[in-house]
Amino acid sequence: MKIKKVIKSNISNVDFKNLNFGSVFSDHMFSCSYKNGEWTNAEIKPYQPIRISPSARVFHYGQACFEGMKAFKDKKNKIWLFRPKDNYKRIVKSSERLAMPCISEKLFIDALKILINLDKDWVKPGLGNSLYIRPFIFADEPSINATEADEYKFMIICAPAKSYYSGDVKVKFENSFSRAAKGGVGYAKAAGNYAAQFYPTKLSREQGFQQIIWTDSNNHEYIEEAGTMNLFFRIGNKLLTAPTSDSILDGITRKSLIEIANKEEIDVEVRPIKVDEIINASKKGELKEIFGSGTAVVVLPIVGFGYKNKIYDLPKTDDSFASYFKKKLNDIQYNISNDCYGWRFEV
Numbered sequence: 001m002k003i004k005k006v007i008k009s010n011i012s013n014v015d016f017k018n019l020n021f022g023s024v025f026s027d028h029m030f031s032c033s034y035k036n037g038e039w040t041n042a043e044i045k046p047y048q049p050i051r052i053s054p055s056a057r058v059f060h061y062g063q064a065c066f067e068g069m070k071a072f073k074d075k076k077n078k079i080w081l082f083r084p085k086d087n088y089k090r091i092v093k094s095s096e097r098l099a100m101p102c103i104s105e106k107l108f109i110d111a112l113k114i115l116i117n118l119d120k121d122w123v124k125p126g127l128g129n130s131l132y133i134r135p136f137i138f139a140d141e142p143s144i145n146a147t148e149a150d151e152y153k154f155m156i157i158c159a160p161a162k163s164y165y166s167g168d169v170k171v172k173f174e175n176s177f178s179r180a181a182k183g184g185v186g187y188a189k190a191a192g193n194y195a196a197q198f199y200p201t202k203l204s205r206e207q208g209f210q211q212i213i214w215t216d217s218n219n220h221e222y223i224e225e226a227g228t229m230n231l232f233f234r235i236g237n238k239l240l241t242a243p244t245s246d247s248i249l250d251g252i253t254r255k256s257l258i259e260i261a262n263k264e265e266i267d268v269e270v271r272p273i274k275v276d277e278i279i280n281a282s283k284k285g286e287l288k289e290i291f292g293s294g295t296a297v298v299v300l301p302i303v304g305f306g307y308k309n310k311i312y313d314l315p316k317t318d319d320s321f322a323s324y325f326k327k328k329l330n331d332i333q334y335n336i337s338n339d340c341y342g343w344r345f346e347v
Ligand code: COI
Pocket: 067, 068, 069, 194, 227, 228, 229, 294, 295, 296, 297
C-alpha cells in the first residue's frame, strides 16, 4: 500500500472538547479504486478533496453504501476496534444489494489498521472519546446510464468524536412517511436510506423531536428502527426489541446488547412490537424506558415521544437499563473489563 504522510499534522488546530459530530477529520484517508474487475491503487494520503466527474453515477443514482465504526484508546494507550469483522460482513451485504463489487476482508482490516495507527493521536483516551471511522464505497464511473457501474472507490475517513446528540432526545412515532419497505434496501447501509429520512426528520424537528421512530410501511402498526439507531423498550423489567428484517438495519450495538442481556439474565424479547402496545404500556405507567443503540449514539436514553399529536413523557429512573448497558459496553470497548465475548480487536 502506498503511504503519503502529511507534512504537518492539523491536530493542534482541533478543539477536542467541543467536537461537532462528523465535522472534523483526522490527517489521513484511505482510498482504493475498482477498475477492470479488480480493486487497485490502495493508498493512504493526507485528507483532502477528491476529483470526481459530474457524471459519476453516485450523483445521479445514489449507488453508495457505508459503515460506521469506532476506535477507542485504553489507559495504556492501546487502540481497540469493536467487532470490525461484523462491519465488514455488513458492508459486503450492503454492496451486494446495491450491485457493487465486494472488497476483501483483508483489504478492509489492513486499511483500517494502517490508517488508525497513522492517526493514533486522534484517538483521545477517556470515556466518551473515540475516533469515528467511516468506510464507504461509491460508483465514480463517469456515465449517467442507469445501470450499475463498472468503476468504484472504496475510501475510509476518520473523525474524532464525542457524543452524537447534545441534550435530551425526544422522538416521534411516524404514521405517514416510511423509511423502508419489504423487499427494499432498509437492511443495507445504503446512502439513499438516510437521504430519504431527512425531509420527514426535518418536519419532526420543527415539532420538537430530534428523531423519528419508523413504523412498518404497510399499516404503520409495528415499530422498526430510528434511522441513526435501533430501539429498545423496557416494560416493567422486560426489554423488547424488534427482530431485524429486510427493512431494519442489523445493528452491531443492538445485537451486542441482546447478547449482554442474555448473559446477564435480563429478560429480552426479540419480537414484532406494536405501536399500540407501547402507547398502552405508557398509559398504564408500565413503560419505564426507551433507548436507542448504534455506533454513533452508543446507548441513548429517550426522554419522551410523540404519537398522533400527543406527547408521552418517560419517567426518570435510578436503575436505568440504558446506563447499565452503556457501562457494560463501554467497559469492553475501552478495555476496562474482561471481554468474554471476543468483541475487542486490537489495532
Ligand atoms: C452509525 O451509528 O455509525 C451510523 O451509521 C448512524 C449515522 C448515520 C450517524
